[in-house]
Amino acid sequence: MAHQVITIAQQKGGAGKTTLAVHLATALMQRGQRVALVDIDPQGSLTMWHKIRGERFGEEYTGFAFSQVSGWRVGSEVSRLRRSHDIIVVDSPPHVETEARTAIRNADLVLIPVQPSPTDIWATRPTVELAKSERIAVRTVFNRVNANSRLAAQMRGELTDLAKSTLGNRVLFASSLLEGKGVTEVLPSSPAALEIKALAKEVTAILQAAQVDAPVAESFHFTKSLEMV
Ligand SMILES: Nc1ncnc2c1ncn2[C@@H]1O[C@H](COP(=O)(O)OP(=O)(O)OP(=O)(O)O)[C@@H](O)[C@H]1O
Ligand SMILES: [Mg+2]
Numbered sequence: 001m002a003h004q005v006i007t008i009a010q011q012k013g014g015a016g017k018t019t020l021a022v023h024l025a026t027a028l029m030q031r032g033q034r035v036a037l038v039d040i041d042p043q044g045s046l047t048m049w050h051k052i053r054g055e056r057f058g059e060e061y062t063g064f065a066f067s068q069v070s071g072w073r074v075g076s077e078v079s080r081l082r083r084s085h086d087i088i089v090v091d092s093p094p095h096v097e098t099e100a101r102t103a104i105r106n107a108d109l110v111l112i113p114v115q116p117s118p119t120d121i122w123a124t125r126p127t128v129e130l131a132k133s134e135r136i137a138v139r140t141v142f143n144r145v146n147a148n149s150r151l152a153a154q155m156r157g158e159l160t161d162l163a164k165s166t167l168g169n170r171v172l173f174a175s176s177l178l179e180g181k182g183v184t185e186v187l188p189s190s191p192a193a194l195e196i197k198a199l200a201k202e203v204t205a206i207l208q209a210a211q212v213d214a215p216v217a218e219s220f221h222f223t224k225s226l227e228m229v
Helices: 017-030 045-057 071-082 098-105 118-133 150-156 171-178 191-213 217-228
Strands: 004-008 035-039 064-068 087-091 109-114 137-142
Touching: 004 017, 004 191, 017 035, 017 045, 017 087, 017 109, 017 171, 017 191, 035 045, 035 071, 045 064, 045 171, 064 071, 071 087, 071 098, 098 118, 109 118, 109 191, 118 137, 137 150, 137 191, 171 191
Parallel strands: 004 087, 004 109, 035 064, 035 087, 109 137
Antiparallel strands: none
């Protein structure tokens, strides 16, 4: 697989964008992908996590390329990182403002974390619609789901483009950030880690399918050059 961009977006604040970015990026890295992280949220939560990680492992040994850029620069930053990475994970700010829109337009896959409440679900609509209008693959990711929650079961039916993998409401998703780690590094067999590993596998398959569907200029040239041999 080559250089694809996952933008994590959701106009609702606190839905779990940064949490999803951290744990998914770590799980993808552990699957052998060269992962770059881009934080375009001025709150800088992902940047903070990466800083703690750098202090713990050494700045050169976090396992990720990392950039904090303002949203209007996301296109050029992603183009630069595409050359040397398999997957670029972009964490975006709440509200579908110009900057988050630019990040969505630069994506191959948009992931929208959504908590099981009507207001969260209604807030996903503009992001889903924008991704679809740009013909970008999009999945909503049900997050902070409590086991046996009747509301969650009811809300599930309201969500479109739902990823099969769901993330539970688990303390480890929050506490591992304090260690500059992902859940798959802290407790690889924990329910939280198993959920993220399942999502990483699902996301990998979606990206592969998106690559097959996309009219990639490179493969056209490759076919052409084979014809000429
Ligand atoms: N699956 C989960 N289980 C437990 N806590 C979670 C989970 N997902 C997110 N949280 C907690 O919810 C809060 C908000 O999460 P997070 O900061 O990732 O949201 P966000 O969408 O990035 O917020 P913002 O819009 O402000 O950037 C944090 O305290 C985080 O630890
Ligand atoms: Mg955030």
